[in-house]
Amino acid sequence: MKLSILLFLVSSFHLAFSQRYNALFNFGDSLSDTGNVVIAGLPYGMTYFGHHTGRCSDGRLIIDFIAEGIGLPHLPPNTAKNASFNQGANFAFIAAPALPFDFYHQRGLSKGLWVNASVHQQVDRFEKLLPSICGSPQDCKDFVSKSLMVVGEFGGNDYNTGIFGGWPITKVSSFVPHVTQAIAEGVERLIGLGAVNLIVPGVLPVGCFPLYLTLYDGKDPTDFGPRTRCLRRFNTLSWYHNTLLRRQLDRLQKKHPAVSIRYADFYAQYFDFVIDPLKYGFKDGALRTCCGAPGQGKYNFNLHAKCDQNGSSVCPDISTHVSWDGIHMTETAHRIIAQGWLNGPYVDPPILSSSSNN
Ligand SMILES: *[C@@H]1O[C@H](CO)[C@@H](O)[C@H](O)[C@H]1NC(C)=O
Ligand SMILES: *[C@@H]1O[C@H](CO)[C@@H](O)[C@H](O)[C@H]1NC(C)=O
Numbered sequence: 001m002k003l004s005i006l007l008f009l010v011s012s013f014h015l016a017f018s019q020r021y022n023a024l025f026n027f028g029d030s031l032s033d034t035g036n037v038v039i040a041g042l043p044y045g046m047t048y049f050g051h052h053t054g055r056c057s058d059g060r061l062i063i064d065f066i067a068e069g070i071g072l073p074h075l076p077p078n079t080a081k082n083a084s085f086n087q088g089a090n091f092a093f094i095a096a097p098a099l100p101f102d103f104y105h106q107r108g109l110s111k112g113l114w115v116n117a118s119v120h121q122q123v124d125r126f127e128k129l130l131p132s133i134c135g136s137p138q139d140c141k142d143f144v145s146k147s148l149m150v151v152g153e154f155g156g157n158d159y160n161t162g163i164f165g166g167w168p169i170t171k172v173s174s175f176v177p178h179v180t181q182a183i184a185e186g187v188e189r190l191i192g193l194g195a196v197n198l199i200v201p202g203v204l205p206v207g208c209f210p211l212y213l214t215l216y217d218g219k220d221p222t223d224f225g226p227r228t229r230c231l232r233r234f235n236t237l238s239w240y241h242n243t244l245l246r247r248q249l250d251r252l253q254k255k256h257p258a259v260s261i262r263y264a265d266f267y268a269q270y271f272d273f274v275i276d277p278l279k280y281g282f283k284d285g286a287l288r289t290c291c292g293a294p295g296q297g298k299y300n301f302n303l304h305a306k307c308d309q310n311g312s313s314v315c316p317d318i319s320t321h322v323s324w325d326g327i328h329m330t331e332t333a334h335r336i337i338a339q340g341w342l343n344g345p346y347v348d349p350p351i352l353s354s355s356s357n358n
């Protein structure tokens with residue numbers, strides 16, 4: 001008796017929220033691109049799709065699990081030729097920085113940039129697509145107000161552009177106010193288009209990525225966090241970004257009290273993977289790549305045998321790793337992170353909760 005009531009409550013709860021959003025729209029970079037840029041091949045995609053879809057993982061991304069969690073289909077990339085966007089679209093682009101090309105060009109750093117898909121450009125594309133989905137501006141405002149918008153993560157590629165351009169981290173930090181401002185402007189433009197439910201993820205502790213750990217492995221033990229063994233100066237940069245981003249979001253929330261702008265704490269969850277990997281079944285820890293160079297060096301990472309390149313291989317058990325290719329995560333890590341956004345505590349109030357607006 002009791003159990004059946006409980007099951008009834010659980011299923012009606014699920015139903016209520018799976019019908020809450022009419023569509024999902026995503027903006028971002030390789031952490032959420034579902035096919036705007038398809039450069040690599042298998043083993044990307046091997047776990048879930050059986051072929052490479054453009055997703056930078058062995059399987060589904062966080063945004064795929066968010067879509068599943070709210071009862072919507074996986075998002076088609078906005079450049080898909082033959083897709084229906086009635087339930088959403090994904091504007092994320094592999095390698096997209098938050099800031100426009102000119103920002104880096106003026107600083108002599110545009111050499112490594114190969115996509116034009118800044119926050120503003122992605123919002124431009126959204127704005128252009130809208131009439132084909134919902135018609136008039138007023139009808140579109142109604143439609144967008146019933147959609148869930150995920151804006152980010154953005155920033156990782158902005159900082160990479162500086163770091164890989166040879167700039168010291170202290171100088172790269174000067175991008176942070178510009179990057180977080182651009183994200184806030186994107187969020188505000190979406191609000192102007194009718195958005196009411198926005199999730200804005202911060203950046204990850206990139207000093208824990210096997211790529212950086214391999215490239216910038218130093219002899220000085222004070223470079224590394226005592227508990228994490230991650231590169232502190234990179235994590236400090238991420239932390240600084242997230243602090244300024246939250247400040248921007250708090251400002252916007254006050255300015256637009258009728259909308260819900262929720263920060264997604266990407267950093268804290270990943271940090272917990274690193275501190276306590278066994279809690280999540282990550283028997284191989286968080287600092288060793290699965291696809292790449294298993295058994296090589298401390299991090300299974302070799303720039304000359306990157307995932308899907310000659311000489312690379314896939315670890316025997318993908319689900320015991322956080323890192324898929326040295327930068328991007330495994331499907332297992334994505335699933336856990338999405339759970340923390342859907343049900344808390346890393347989005348507050350969580351996406352599947354009644355206490356937000358609407
Ligand atoms: C495009 O859509 C049509 C109608 O839904 C379908 O028959 C066709 O197979 C699709 N083409 C591609 C390339 O997906
Ligand atoms: C991006 O835009 C700039 C001009 O704003 C242009 O010079 C550059 O070639 C573009 N890059 C790509 C990959 O289209």
Ligand SMILES: *[C@@H]1O[C@H](CO)[C@@H](O)[C@H](O)[C@H]1NC(C)=O
Pocket residue numbers: 310
């Ligand atoms: C990969 O290895 C094959 C066989 O050894 C070789 O023919 C091919 O050129 C290599 N490709 C690259 C990109 O190095």
